[in-house]
Amino acid sequence: DLKLEQPLPYLQSESCKECVDIAMAVFLFNYLTCEEMTLAMKQIYSALKPGGIFVFSVPHPSMILYHHDNNNNKDVIFRLDCKEGMGYYNSRNKKIKGQISTIKGEKLNIMCIHKTLHDYIKAIQDSGFDILDIQEAGVTEEHLEMNPEFFESVKERPLHLIFKLEKKTKTSSY
Template structure:
């Protein structure tokens, strides 16, 4: 029986299909703009980007006026692309490092104003996610904000394995698939799919992990889906996802 590819190998192999300077992937429309919206005022702030990929969201943050961004990702190819783009665009305040989010400890500063993890935790077990959240809590300045997105826990069990977004749950159910890896794909508007995966968790696991990490306030939770604006813009691409919960966004503050 063949062993599944590591997350690093998956992303190293398809790094070029993630590189972009404008909205291309489904989640570039349905999730990433909501991350920036949820962060609120970020001008002049230092941001930690865990699971930064090729730096697309980091570049959006820099365009919005942040002081600096530090991104970490386990894929060497994605980090190379992030660094190359930062160099080409002369973004001196963008810095990136290759590393496993669970064990990485080479941060350039002891605290950040805000932190994001855009589709990172779907690659980690509950235990690993809790470790990362604990590290984020320790690195946030008092009152700092942490925003993260994950695939909606219900999505694998609601949609057939068809474009433009799905996960394969096999014979697992919502309750007995916990910490099991579901392989999936998400599409670009030009028809190119990229491989994604989801280590399945339910809502309670996110709340419990945040509490164990030291976050004492309840997070804001938003279920993200295609909007009427998306459907009007490209009905053929977004239409198959109408009415489905695609992602979940969590926003939580560190203690003052």
């Protein structure tokens, strides 16, 4: 049982400080509060070498806006169980359950702690990273050609954000 207030055991050793070239986190931050996310980013920053890269993906924060029109639609591949009145801002840092479907038709229960775009940017800045790129991932024409029935309900919707960050390189002072 790890506590985020304490660095991960392998990050505690002095030999690991600034020892990592690249770090990745796929959907890690949807399970953490804003405060926990910032703490985790600071730990990752500490482990990266100067100029090191951190790439992470999260569900697009706007996904919370799409729950009203799909809760009763069985063909939807992504659904959040939002209560009436839950919105983009007032749901921040709240746990929201939902369900996604696989191409094979399996229903998988999911959970996320909602964050706004500002929450991600603030955590990045507070951790010391520079933002190199932010991509919005969604359904492509290739997806629609491959399986139009499956992807139809989420086409034209941003599904994920992908951040590429860099640890600042040390600058020499004259």
